[in-house]
Amino acid sequence: MPMATPDIMGTVDAADTARNSVIEGLRAHIRRIEGSADFAGAGVPSGGDSWTLGIEVIDRLLGPRGLEAGGVHEIRSEAVANGTSAAAATASRRAFALMLGIRRLLVLPRARPIVWCLPLALLQETGAPYSRGLGALGLDCSHLVLVTPRKAQDVLWVIEEAVRTPSLALVLGEVAGVGATAARRLSLASAGSGTPCLLVSPDARAPVLATATRWRVAPRASAADPLDPLAPGASGFQVALERCRARPLVSCSNDYAVEWCDGARCFRLAAPVSDRALAPDATRLSPPDATALRKRTA
Amino acid sequence: MLPLALVTGGAKGLVITAVNSLAAAHGAVPGQSLADARAAYPALRTRPAEFTCDVAALVELARWAGRYGASRNTEGADGLWIDITGIAHLFGGEAALLSDLHQRLSAAGFSPRLGLADTAAAAWALARFGAEDAITIAPPGATKAALDALPVEALRLTQAAVVLLKRLGLYRISQLHGLPRAALARRFRDLGTTGRGRTAEACADTVVLRLDQALGAIREPRRPLGAIPVRLVRHVYTEPLIVAAGIERAMATAVAELCALLEAAGEGARQLCLTLYRTDGTSAEVAIGTAGATRDGRHLTRLLAEKLGAAALDLGFGVDVVTLEGAAVEPLAAVQGGLGARSNTQDGKGEGMGLAQLVDRLSNRLGPECVYRIARNPSHIPEQADRRIAVFAAEASAAPLAGRTAPRPAFLLPMPEPITVTAEVPEGPPRRFQWRRSGHRIVKAGGPERIEPAWWQTLGRTPARLSSRPRDYYRVEDDRGGRYWVFREGLYDRDTDEGAPTWYLHGLFA
Numbered sequence: 189m190p191m192a193t194p195d196i197m198g199t200v201d202a203a204d205t206a207r208n209s210v211i212e213g214l215r216a217h218i219r220r221i222e223g224s225a226d227f228a229g230a231g232v233p234s235g236g237d238s239w240t241l242g243i244e245v246i247d248r249l250l251g252p253r254g255l256e257a258g259g260v261h262e263i264r265s266e267a268v269a270n271g272t273s274a275a276a277a278t279a280s281r282r283a284f285a286l287m288l289g290i291r292r293l294l295v296l297p298r299a300r301p302i303v304w305c306l307p308l309a310l311l312q313e314t315g316a317p318y319s320r321g322l323g324a325l326g327l328d329c330s331h332l333v334l335v336t337p338r339k340a341q342d343v344l345w346v347i348e349e350a351v352r353t354p355s356l357a358l359v360l361g362e363v364a365g366v367g368a369t370a371a372r373r374l375s376l377a378s379a380g381s382g383t384p385c386l387l388v389s390p391d392a393r394a395p396v397l398a399t400a401t402r403w404r405v406a407p408r409a410s411a412a413d414p415l416d417p418l419a420p421g422a423s424g425f426q427v428a429l430e431r432c433r434a435r436p437l438v439s440c441s442n443d444y445a446v447e448w449c450d451g452a453r454c455f456r457l458a459a460p461v462s463d464r465a466l467a468p469d470a471t472r473l474s475p476p477d478a479t480a481l482r483k484r485t486a
Numbered sequence: 487m488l489p490l491a492l493v494t495g496g497a498k499g500l501v502i503t504a505v506n507s508l509a510a511a512h513g514a515v516p517g518q519s520l521a522d523a524r525a526a527y528p529a530l531r532t533r534p535a536e537f538t539c540d541v542a543a544l545v546e547l548a549r550w551a552g553r554y555g556a557s558r559n560t561e562g563a564d565g566l567w568i569d570i571t572g573i574a575h576l577f578g579g580e581a582a583l584l585s586d587l588h589q590r591l592s593a594a595g596f597s598p599r600l601g602l603a604d605t606a607a608a609a610w611a612l613a614r615f616g617a618e619d620a621i622t623i624a625p626p627g628a629t630k631a632a633l634d635a636l637p638v639e640a641l642r643l644t645q646a647a648v649v650l651l652k653r654l655g656l657y658r659i660s661q662l663h664g665l666p667r668a669a670l671a672r673r674f675r676d677l678g679t680t681g682r683g684r685t686a687e688a689c690a691d692t693v694v695l696r697l698d699q700a701l702g703a704i705r706e707p708r709r710p711l712g713a714i715p716v717r718l719v720r721h722v723y724t725e726p727l728i729v730a731a732g733i734e735r736a737m738a739t740a741v742a743e744l745c746a747l748l749e750a751a752g753e754g755a756r757q758l759c760l761t762l763y764r765t766d767g768t769s770a771e772v773a774i775g776t777a778g779a780t781r782d783g784r785h786l787t788r789l790l791a792e793k794l795g796a797a798a799l800d801l802g803f804g805v806d807v808v809t810l811e812g813a814a815v816e817p818l819a820a821v822q823g824g825l826g827a828r829s830n831t832q833d834g835k836g837e838g839m840g841l842a843q844l845v846d847r848l849s850n851r852l853g854p855e856c857v858y859r860i861a862r863n864p865s866h867i868p869e870q871a872d873r874r875i876a877v878f879a880a881e882a883s884a885a886p887l888a889g890r891t892a893p894r895p896a897f898l899l900p901m902p903e904p905i906t907v908t909a910e911v912p913e914g915p916p917r918r919f920q921w922r923r924s925g926h927r928i929v930k931a932g933g934p935e936r937i938e939p940a941w942w943q944t945l946g947r948t949p950a951r952l953s954s955r956p957r958d959y960y961r962v963e964d965d966r967g968g969r970y971w972v973f974r975e976g977l978y979d980r981d982t983d984e985g986a987p988t989w990y991l992h993g994l995f996a
Contacts, residue, residue, distance in 0.1 A: 259868055279968070282897070321894040321995070324894060335857050407969070420969050
């Protein structure tokens with residue numbers, strides 16, 4: 189989708205001005221049809237009720253309205269090739285989705301339920317949600333409705349039924365191999381009901397789907413516990429926004445090290461890892477360091 | 487038709503369990519050994535008896551009999567009972583009901599004997615020991631007269647009690663009326679069991695009890711097949727419904743009617759059961775449950791339609807009777823209908839209503855155990871700290887355990903999985919561990935947090951129950967950023983017969 193570019197020409201003649209105004213009008217019309225906000229102006233999401241991560245540099249990528257409430261957001265993992273265990277990758281993916289859910293609950297005026305579709309096989313393989321652990325992250329389990337279908341063919345049905353239901357805070361579906369048609373159906377259902385849907389899928393190389401956003405999440409070394417330097421501290425993720433429908437990405441090389449802050453229930457950028465042994469390659473560095481590295485090599 | 491007998495293996499060779507009328511005419515009787523029957527009539531054909539199939543077929547017949555009365559069940563190995571209290575007039579009277587039942591059963595290939603009386607026991611006796619014609623009706627209040635001519639076997643007594651009665655010269659039920667009750671009771675209570683509780687045999691021995699049950703002096707509660715509906719809608723179709731669309735239309739009509747009934751009574755349904763009675767004497771059932779009382783016809787129709795679609799019912803030769811039973815109802819206050827109410831119920835836009843309808847649909851398709859919430863359980867044992875509750879269950883406010891606990895993982899494995907661990911010092915945190923065939927190098931470790939088993943678990947401790955050992959939990963992080971909750975079960979310094987401590991992985995942190 190083309191972006192509306194500000195007029196950078198200093199002097200234009202009248203015909204050009206007229207043509208530009210017509211084009212601007214048509215673009216505005218298309219935006220009205222698509223129902224998206226005016227994304228010509230850059231800036232962080234405005235207003236307190238938009239659903240965002242709470243990190244300014246990432247929220248800026250999402251555009252002025254933050255994460256779409258009536259849309260499907262996909263969360264994938266990095267390939268397991270770098271040795272991350274599949275269970276740890278699943279846990280980080282799922283936790284990131286749940287944290288987005290917590291953020292969503294924060295912006296809603298009244299608490300609404302989160303429906304989590306967790307196939308039984310996946311529950312047995314990578315663990316069931318544990319109320320005390322989730323409570324520590326800031327999620328009250330009384331808002332969580334778990335659906336554990338036994339059969340794989342029921343999973344998408346459950347997600348779609350849930351997404352069609354208004355008055356939910358969020359639908360979180362863990363499913364592999366969603367096809368383009370299914371993703372489109374979910375998008376339409378979500379746009380109709382205003383219930384956002386988070387698709388958490390294990391395969392990083394699956395075909396690209398027409399979703400509102402797509403995130404790539406990987407586990408990352410945690411910060412040190414302030415009370416015990418040898419113990420793991422706040423949960424860390426390596427997060428990249430790969431796709432954003434509302435505001436197409438200028439560059440795809442955004443990759444951030446973020447942490448979850450339990451008390452404030454928000455994400456924050458992680459401090460650069462002090463121990464180099466824990467940061468095996470440049471992609472695991474936080475963005476300022478990565479750009480510095482790139483400049484140095486250029 | 488040929489002479490046929492069903493046989494099964496007995497202590498002394500094959501024994502006949504059932505015969506058809508032709509075989510009976512040739513002298514074969516159930517209980518006879520096959521060798522004896524073949525000696526009398528060598529051309530007797532046999533088939534092995536299938537008792538489980540017999541039971542299943544009888545239950546199926548009892549289900550079908552629901553078209554005459556919702557309270558019905560099987561009786562013994564070869565009988566059915568139907569409670570038709572307040573129902574007979576729908577069929578044009580008791581005689582018309584029984585003849586209709588007889589005709590349908592005969593058409594289905596049965597040779598039924600029917601009895602109708604004020605009490606279940608009397609009906610039992612009339613059906614089995616009644617007059618020669620297959621239908622015996624004892625008019626209301628005339629049970630005693632109808633029973634008088636029957637033999638004492640009709641009282642459902644044990645063989646020993648029958649033999650004893652006959653030895654005393656008591657052949658007919660009428661002869662029992664004149665006897666002193668105390669003596670009769672004493673005589674037959676002492677027979678057989680020594681009177682510890684009223685087991686079935688003990689009941690069968692007590693002639694007085696059986697007599698009172700037959701005459702209605704003592705109530706005899708019976709357990710019906712399925713729940714007795716509170717609200718019932720029953721539609722009979724003169725032309726059988728043979729296409730799925732017709733069934734759906736009939737269902738929608740029945741639901742609308744039931745919802746009107748419920749609304750008039752100020753109730754909402756929690757369980758519905760749609761039963762389709764086919765013309766060939768079989769039936770099919772579709773049952774749904776709801777998370778909360780509702781009388782939203784559109785919602786209920788949708789739930790039933792989804793179940794019907796999933797069941798892919800075989801309509802056979804068509805369905806002529808459709809019943810919709812509200813098996814469980816709860817009070818539900820009337821809701822103001824009006825301008826906004828229509829859109830609320832139609833789109834499910836009411837706040838809680840949307841979730842309730844979603845939960846209904848999910849749990850009807852997946853099973854109610856697949857849709858739940860998690861509530862805290864007041865236990866310090868990690869795997870017992872959570873329990874599942876229904877979505878709309880009132881949450882018992884479990885008081886959090888006193889004191890601040892160490893961090894807990896966001897995801898807990900259903901069972902702790904054994905891992906192989908290399909630790910620097912025996913009592914210290916692991917340095918490396920192997921889980922699911924991949925190695926993990928630990929870079930950070932927090933802990934230990936010791937969790938002792940509940941004291942009552944240690945009482946009857948045996949080596950086989952190793953779970954009653956204390957656990958030391960560690961939070962560890964591997965070099966790839968995965969965070970795990972591992973524990974060591976058992977201690978090194980305790981020199982007991984419990985064996986070496988073992989390591990497990992129990993959960994994953996976010």
